[in-house]
Amino acid sequence: MARTLGNDCCRDTTKRVQNGLHKQGAHAFRDRMGPHSARSSDKIEARGQGQPLRGTLIALLSSLITGKTSRIGRTPDPAEDLLAEIQTMKQCAKPGQHVTLLSLPAEIRSAILEHVFDSNFQAKGFLGQGLLGGIFHNEDYNASSLLAPLLVCKQFYQDSSLLALNRTNFVVSNLFFKIPERIATLHPKQIEAIRSIAFVADARHFRQLHDWGQHPFGIKNLSLDSLTIVLRRSSNWHYLFDFTTDLVHLLRSLTGVKSFTFVRNVALVKGSFKTWYNRLIGLLLKIDHLERYDKVPASPEKTWWTWSYDEVAQSFTLEANPAKRIMDEEAYMQEILPLMAELKVSMENEEWNPDPRSRLPYY
Numbered sequence: 001m002a003r004t005l006g007n008d009c010c011r012d013t014t015k016r017v018q019n020g021l022h023k024q025g026a027h028a029f030r031d032r033m034g035p036h037s038a039r040s041s042d043k044i045e046a047r048g049q050g051q052p053l054r055g056t057l058i059a060l061l062s063s064l065i066t067g068k069t070s071r072i073g074r075t076p077d078p079a080e081d082l083l084a085e086i087q088t089m090k091q092c093a094k095p096g097q098h099v100t101l102l103s104l105p106a107e108i109r110s111a112i113l114e115h116v117f118d119s120n121f122q123a124k125g126f127l128g129q130g131l132l133g134g135i136f137h138n139e140d141y142n143a144s145s146l147l148a149p150l151l152v153c154k155q156f157y158q159d160s161s162l163l164a165l166n167r168t169n170f171v172v173s174n175l176f177f178k179i180p181e182r183i184a185t186l187h188p189k190q191i192e193a194i195r196s197i198a199f200v201a202d203a204r205h206f207r208q209l210h211d212w213g214q215h216p217f218g219i220k221n222l223s224l225d226s227l228t229i230v231l232r233r234s235s236n237w238h239y240l241f242d243f244t245t246d247l248v249h250l251l252r253s254l255t256g257v258k259s260f261t262f263v264r265n266v267a268l269v270k271g272s273f274k275t276w277y278n279r280l281i282g283l284l285l286k287i288d289h290l291e292r293y294d295k296v297p298a299s300p301e302k303t304w305w306t307w308s309y310d311e312v313a314q315s316f317t318l319e320a321n322p323a324k325r326i327m328d329e330e331a332y333m334q335e336i337l338p339l340m341a342e343l344k345v346s347m348e349n350e351e352w353n354p355d356p357r358s359r360l361p362y363y
Helices: 004-022 053-063 078-092 107-121 153-165 178-183 186-191 203-211 240-253 273-293 329-351
Strands: 169-172 196-201 225-231 259-263 303-310 315-322
Touching: 078 196, 107 153, 169 315, 186 196, 203 225, 203 240, 240 273, 240 303
Parallel strands: 169 196, 196 225, 225 259
Antiparallel strands: 259 315, 303 315
């Protein structure tokens, strides 16, 4: 009978710990691992709260691994109540049995680790938000430091590697880092877990976009919520107009990317960054019309993109949508007309010459 009461006590305590974690915002990770799972925080600038909680939970992990469960700090914290619950689990354990993190039910371990890795979205890969001149790459950002909990032990790695990859914004600043080759070394499930990649690019990287085909970096099972190209900041100019045509052909067939962002990064762009954006969108609309109605057989796009330009951040984002349906040319033009009018206004604002002498008559 004592054994039955002890088991019931442990089960009740386990449920209280699970409910406590879920009330703080933890949800089962397996429910978010679908290929189309999206989070509003998967952006260039991470949002949300949780950094103080991250420190508390890391201390919790350390205390549990060593078998010690002490109160953390003096200020009230939800995690402290969880410590008390886990202490109760220790009291319900059999004589000589120690409750550690690895002895907790898998659901509780996953919920705790989810709190730890959720705060990865707070790490800022870009700085200068809201300032004139646009956002720029944070050279101190290091994604590997956010994966440090995976080094605790083999069990930690097996339990949380997919979660860690899913909640980390990877930023590649090394121009000679070969992203496809490095990703190819991962297990297919780990590749599927990656959701956000940004990389600093120069002319060589733009030339390689042509080889991607229909998938980011040419990797079929890579499905990204956010893909960001950051222009390299140096004394050299970027001649982005040389790659406009290749980029348009890539966008028409690219799948596996929900949000595609280009960041100027205070780099020098020949002809201006926004002018290139206007030309890119204009050519995208033109090629789509030609491929639909002037080519036999018709070749509609596989992905339709919506676009927006951020004047403050000096960046623009393309959001993926399903391909437009097959329709007659007149109906198509009626749908495209507002987009063309919006693009015309954007081009006029970009190319307007502030010099009043440019508006004087020649006679």
